[in-house]
Amino acid sequence: MKSNFRLTLLLILLTDALCAQTYITNVSVADVVQHRWLHNQTVTISHELITDIRPAQQAKIPANAAIVDGEGKYLIPGLIDAHIHFSQTGGLYTRPDAIDLRKYKPYQEEIDWAHDHMEEVLRRYLQNGITTVMDVGTTINFLKHRDAFKDATYAPSIYMSGPLLTTYEPAALSNLGDDGPFSLVKTVEDGLKMVQQQLQYHPDMIKIWYIVGRDTSDIEASARRYLPIIKAISDEAHKNNLPMAVHATQRITAQLAVENGCDYLVHSVDDELLTDEFVQLLKSKNTILCPTLIVHDGYYNTFGQNVHMSHHEQRMGDPFQLGSLLDLKHLPDTAMINRYYRRINTPEKMEDTKAANGIMLTNLRKLSDAGVIIATGTDAGNIGTLHASSYLTEVLAMQASGMSHWQILEASTINGAKVLRKEKEFGSVSKGKKANMILLEADPTTNIENITKIYRVINKGVVIDPDTLIPVSPVALAQQQLNAYNLRDIDAFLEPYADDIEIYNYPNSLLYKGKSEMRLDYSALFDSAPDLHCELAGRTVKGNVVTDQEIVRFGNRKIEATAIFHTEKGKIQKVYFKQ
Numbered sequence: 001m002k003s004n005f006r007l008t009l010l011l012i013l014l015t016d017a018l019c020a021q022t023y024i025t026n027v028s029v030a031d032v033v034q035h036r037w038l039h040n041q042t043v044t045i046s047h048e049l050i051t052d053i054r055p056a057q058q059a060k061i062p063a064n065a066a067i068v069d070g071e072g073k074y075l076i077p078g079l080i081d082a083h084i085h086f087s088q089t090g091g092l093y094t095r096p097d098a099i100d101l102r103k104y105k106p107y108q109e110e111i112d113w114a115h116d117h118m119e120e121v122l123r124r125y126l127q128n129g130i131t132t133v134m135d136v137g138t139t140i141n142f143l144k145h146r147d148a149f150k151d152a153t154y155a156p157s158i159y160m161s162g163p164l165l166t167t168y169e170p171a172a173l174s175n176l177g178d179d180g181p182f183s184l185v186k187t188v189e190d191g192l193k194m195v196q197q198q199l200q201y202h203p204d205m206i207k208i209w210y211i212v213g214r215d216t217s218d219i220e221a222s223a224r225r226y227l228p229i230i231k232a233i234s235d236e237a238h239k240n241n242l243p244m245a246v247h248a249t250q251r252i253t254a255q256l257a258v259e260n261g262c263d264y265l266v267h268s269v270d271d272e273l274l275t276d277e278f279v280q281l282l283k284s285k286n287t288i289l290c291p292t293l294i295v296h297d298g299y300y301n302t303f304g305q306n307v308h309m310s311h312h313e314q315r316m317g318d319p320f321q322l323g324s325l326l327d328l329k330h331l332p333d334t335a336m337i338n339r340y341y342r343r344i345n346t347p348e349k350m351e352d353t354k355a356a357n358g359i360m361l362t363n364l365r366k367l368s369d370a371g372v373i374i375a376t377g378t379d380a381g382n383i384g385t386l387h388a389s390s391y392l393t394e395v396l397a398m399q400a401s402g403m404s405h406w407q408i409l410e411a412s413t414i415n416g417a418k419v420l421r422k423e424k425e426f427g428s429v430s431k432g433k434k435a436n437m438i439l440l441e442a443d444p445t446t447n448i449e450n451i452t453k454i455y456r457v458i459n460k461g462v463v464i465d466p467d468t469l470i471p472v473s474p475v476a477l478a479q480q481q482l483n484a485y486n487l488r489d490i491d492a493f494l495e496p497y498a499d500d501i502e503i504y505n506y507p508n509s510l511l512y513k514g515k516s517e518m519r520l521d522y523s524a525l526f527d528s529a530p531d532l533h534c535e536l537a538g539r540t541v542k543g544n545v546v547t548d549q550e551i552v553r554f555g556n557r558k559i560e561a562t563a564i565f566h567t568e569k570g571k572i573q574k575v576y577f578k579q
Contacts, residue, residue: 022045022066025042030077030409032406032429033428037074042054042059043075044059047461049434050433051431053431068439073439074441078129078459079130081130082134084136087111087381088381089381090383094382099383104331120470122155130156131457134205136205136245138161140179141178146158153464159420161205164207164247165183165209168211204243205237205242205420206236210253220252230257230260235261237261245264249267249270250272262285264287264289264375264419265288271356273359273362289367290375291374293401294378295379296357302383305341307326310393311495314487315389322386323483406445412451438458475541477496477565478548478565481497486534490522494519502573502575503518506576533553534550537560544566545567549561559579560579563576564578
């Protein structure tokens with residue numbers, strides 16, 4: 001009797017295992033370690049794991065199996081963003097220590113927005129093919145929030161450090177309790193105590209914000225003054241089997257950090273061209289570098305009112321945070337805003353920025369060619385670096401350094417897993433690893449931008465159509481067209497509109513119909529008004545109708561108007577203008 005029961009149970013378990021399997025057939029599989037393609041493969045997924053990879057002609061597929069046809073497609077590991085910050089939104093108001101606009105938007109609203117929209121941010125990462133994210137400097141409240149998404153198939157895998165253990169704490173971000181991103185360390189004892197405090201929240205690494213030069217103009221003297229603290233924190237992290245990450249942008253701070261136990265440098269050196277000795281130091285210590293090439297430009301372009309967002313970022317980024325980056329064109333504190341504008345746009349500052357960017361690119365090429373482990377990360381959440389959509393911009397900057405497409409793919413997948421010492425668990429399309437992958441319509445090794453041509457995302461073993469992750473809302477369509485209007489990007493402006501769009505003078509006087517007419521009308525406007533800017537003065541949403549109160553400025557003119565957007569089937573179908 002017992003043997004019959006056991007046999008029945010075994011058959012049930014085997015049947016469940018077969019039914020839970022998914023087969024991706026006839027697909028080209030990327031080997032990101034050996035830099036090669038394995039063509040015409042069938043990949044088997046059982047629950048959350050890759051359980052088999054073999055030539056398609058050798059695969060035996062059960063009749064009732066779930067099949068994804070990979071013919072003509074390319075399967076790569078899920079992308080890893082190895083440097084983000086959930087506590088920052090990417091918008092204009094997220095860093096009051098960089099530009100203090102709290103009188104226009106209280107910082108608590110930014111904190112609340114970041115928590116309230118965490119699910120949407122995670123969905124956006126997955127929609128962009130990013131199946132793993134690392135928050136390298138979060139808050140205690142986000143550490144507490146993390147586990148709520150552990151089993152969610154719409155969410156990437158999340159890894160976090162605790163708050164940044166810092167040698168300098170900005171006043172605008174102090175005294176925030178469990179919402180604070182920084183913990184000021186003044187002594188070795190402080191450092192040891194703060195590591196122990198973070199351990200109860202199970203961080204995946206410890207992070208130091210190694211800021212020097214605030215106490216003296218001698219950068220090296222300042223760096224060495226704090227070195228005992230750096231060393232003590234590093235030793236305590238390693239004693240608890242946690243990687244040590246360090247923010248260090250000067251050569252001397254990076255060197256001292258690596259010499260004293262840093263496992264993960266989370267920024268490029270931008271003040272010196274690196275020597276062979278420095279390169280060998282990183283190699284000998286097996287230190288991983290995350291270059292974060294674009295984050296500084298996000299600040300400079302925003303403060304200098306030179307924001308340029310690609311069509312991809314406008315389509316895939318959060319439209320409301322993107323829109324906020326353009327608010328400096330209409331906020332009333334013109335004296336402060338003009339100070340930022342003038343400082344960023346001086347020839348000296350522009351030359352300094354160009355030089356720093358050149359140093360970072362040259363150093364990245366040298367390190368990559370020498371075999372230093374590079375991990376792709378955006379530092380998303382900082383002003384001007386949008387969550388998820390900025391990944392392509394970072395990758396293109398890595399390409400500009402001279403890294404090959406295969407080197408970039410390796411940096412964007414398996415090398416990110418190495419940061420966490422989890423390369424045996426995920427980061428490559430390999431038997432026994434987590435089934436976190438993206439199925440692409442085109443080969444990313446011929447054009448790295450093809451990482452955005454996503455047919456399906458496979459996350460935690462579940463096959464997902466990326467277009468289903470974030471439903472298109474009427475208010476998002478209205479915001480997208482407003483952003484593109486202010487960026488004078490005619491193609492991005494037209495995208496939210498239906499091909500047979502109808503434009504009316506309120507209430508019912510038809511002006512014209514169709515995108516071709518609209519293109520002519522707005523192209524002429526964008527060409528003739530380089531200082532064109534539309535301020536959103538108010539917005540109401542009722543069902544599929546969005547009503548915007550607008551203030552449009554160009555030259556010395558200002559026009560107040562109302563635009564009423566009627567949306568259907570994910571597009572704007574009709575617009576009514578009322579002045």
